[in-house]
Amino acid sequence: MANDPIHQFQINKLVPLDFNGVDLSFTNSSLFMVATVVVTSGFLIWSTSGRGLVPSRMQSIAEISYEFIASMLRDAAGVSGMKFFPFVFSLFMFILVANLLGMFPYFFTTTSHLIVTAALALLVFGTVLFVGFMNNGLNFLKLFVPSGVPGILMPLVVAIEVISFIARPISHSVRLFANMLAGHITLKVFAGFIVSLSSFGALGVVGSILPLVMTVAITALEFLVAFLQAYVFAMLTCMYINDALHPTEH
Amino acid sequence: MSVMFKISGVAFAAESAGETEGDAHTETAGAHGSGDDAHGGTFPPFDPSTYASQLVWLAITFGIFYLLMKRVALPQIAGILEMRRDRISQDLDEAQRLSDESDAAHAAYEHELAEARKRAHAIAQEARDEAKAETDAEREKVEAELNEKMAAAEAQITKIKQDALSGIDEIASDTAEAIVKELIGGTVTKAELAKAVSGK
Numbered sequence: 001m002a003n004d005p006i007h008q009f010q011i012n013k014l015v016p017l018d019f020n021g022v023d024l025s026f027t028n029s030s031l032f033m034v035a036t037v038v039v040t041s042g043f044l045i046w047s048t049s050g051r052g053l054v055p056s057r058m059q060s061i062a063e064i065s066y067e068f069i070a071s072m073l074r075d076a077a078g079v080s081g082m083k084f085f086p087f088v089f090s091l092f093m094f095i096l097v098a099n100l101l102g103m104f105p106y107f108f109t110t111t112s113h114l115i116v117t118a119a120l121a122l123l124v125f126g127t128v129l130f131v132g133f134m135n136n137g138l139n140f141l142k143l144f145v146p147s148g149v150p151g152i153l154m155p156l157v158v159a160i161e162v163i164s165f166i167a168r169p170i171s172h173s174v175r176l177f178a179n180m181l182a183g184h185i186t187l188k189v190f191a192g193f194i195v196s197l198s199s200f201g202a203l204g205v206v207g208s209i210l211p212l213v214m215t216v217a218i219t220a221l222e223f224l225v226a227f228l229q230a231y232v233f234a235m236l237t238c239m240y241i242n243d244a245l246h247p248t249e250h
Numbered sequence: 251m252s253v254m255f256k257i258s259g260v261a262f263a264a265e266s267a268g269e270t271e272g273d274a275h276t277e278t279a280g281a282h283g284s285g286d287d288a289h290g291g292t293f294p295p296f297d298p299s300t301y302a303s304q305l306v307w308l309a310i311t312f313g314i315f316y317l318l319m320k321r322v323a324l325p326q327i328a329g330i331l332e333m334r335r336d337r338i339s340q341d342l343d344e345a346q347r348l349s350d351e352s353d354a355a356h357a358a359y360e361h362e363l364a365e366a367r368k369r370a371h372a373i374a375q376e377a378r379d380e381a382k383a384e385t386d387a388e389r390e391k392v393e394a395e396l397n398e399k400m401a402a403a404e405a406q407i408t409k410i411k412q413d414a415l416s417g418i419d420e421i422a423s424d425t426a427e428a429i430v431k432e433l434i435g436g437t438v439t440k441a442e443l444a445k446a447v448s449g450k
Contacts (some may be wrong), residue, residue, distance in 0.1 A: 006293065006294065009293075009294040009295055010294050011294055011297070011300045011304075012301075013360070017303075023299060023301045023302060023303055024302060024303050024306050024307075025303050026303075027300065027303055027304075027307075029300070029303075029304055029307065030303065030304075030307035030311070033307050033308060033312075034307075034311055035401075036311070036315075037311045037312075037314055037315040037318070038313065041315060041318040041319070041322075041323060044323040044326075044327070045318070045322055045323050048323070048326045048327050048330060049326070051326070051329065051330050051333070052330070053333065053337060057328070059330070062323075062327055063327060063330065063331065066324065066327045066328070066331070067331070072347065085324070086319050086320035086324055087316065089319055089324060090312070090315055090316045092321045093315075093319070094312060094315055110304075110308075112295065113294070113300075113304060114295050115295070115304050115305060116304055116308055117302075119304075119305055119308055119309075120312075122310075136376070142415035153422065177295070181295065185379070202368045203395045211394060219261075
């Protein structure tokens with residue numbers, strides 16, 4: 001059981017809740033979503049409560065994350081995109097902290113479940129559609145008609161554009177989900193090798209050094225991936241919002 | 251779903267662990283599947299029975315998180331950044347003002363210095379002119395005195411010359427008288443002598 005790399009993704013009911021036959025139990029996944037929200041909001045609000053003119057280290061971290069996302073959104077979607085700043089910032093921080101919390105042994109990684117990342121990606125997709133049509137009306141459909149394409153190729157290009165647009169929430173969600181899932185499985189498998197090899201005696205113990213080194217290296221890599229995937233998710237969100245605001249600027 | 255997991259489990263084990271490990275792995279997976287009655291052998295991320303709960307709790311937690319960020323955390327951080335920006339621009343304005351002030355003081359100093367230099371020039375010129383006038387007056391006076399002395403000396407020289415010349419006539423007539431007396435043995439009158447000496 002301990003060696004099963006899939007076990008870490010198991011969802012356990014902590015407080016069973018049944019709502020008209022639909023299971024809405026408070027699970028370990030729910031617990032870590034709550035933990036993500038509490039840790040992140042708690043940190044951001046507490047660290048900036050001093051309102052220091054010269055920031056403390058903790059306040060600096062909060063300010064850097066603020067300016068990091070703000071400049072990312074401003075570069076990608078322009079000043080008019082800044083009204084989506086709380087949305088993009090929440091997405092980034094939620095995914096980042098959920099990913100990082102998942103790096104603790106025995107902790108659950110909420111973003112390793114496709115339904116969670118799909119929900120977030122569809123939220124972005126829905127926002128883009130809604131804002132796109134609200135802001136531009138039918139002009140939003142010009143997003144699928146790139147300028148400067150010869151007439152004969154146009155139907156083909158438009159078809160490709162439409163398909164790639166519809167594929168966005170899929171790639172958006174699967175990228176994050178698959179990265180977290182694969183990373184955690186790999187980590188667990190290499191860690192499992194250490195235990196299995198060590199049980200074969202002295203030679204096994206010596207042989208287990210390699211998977212140990214790999215485990216350490218992959219742990220470092222996973223921290224990078226945890227940040228990178230949150231960054232990629234937020235970055236793509238910014239670009240999709242830009243499409244919704246400026247569909248003709250292509 | 252169950253089939254999918256079995257396949258992926260076996261494939262995964264075969265590529266990474268080899269035969270015995272792979273068997274052990276599928277066994278544990280199977281045992282795990284039968285042991286956990288709620289989820290069966292389903293790969294957890296693809297178990298639809300957990301979807302509703304995850305979606306509802308994600309909506310609740312992310313919704314609260316979004317509101318906390320939008321209402322509390324982000325305005326707070328934005329306030330800090332704005333305060334700092336204001337403070338910096340205020341400090342820059344103050345620095346600009348002080349710099350302008352120092353520029354003005356410097357210009358005033360330069361002006362003052364130029365003025366003083368001009369005044370000093372004027373004073374020096376005046377002193378020079380005065381000194382020159384004084385020396386000129388002195389020189390004129392000295393020159394006048396010298397001229398006077400020169401004139402006096404010239405007059406004296408002329409007088410001495412005349413005296414000397416008249417003395418020559420007398421000596422000449424005396425000498426002529428003596429010579430005539432020696433040579434001829436007679437006497438000549440003074441008038442004749444004077445006439446002979448002067449050559450008239």
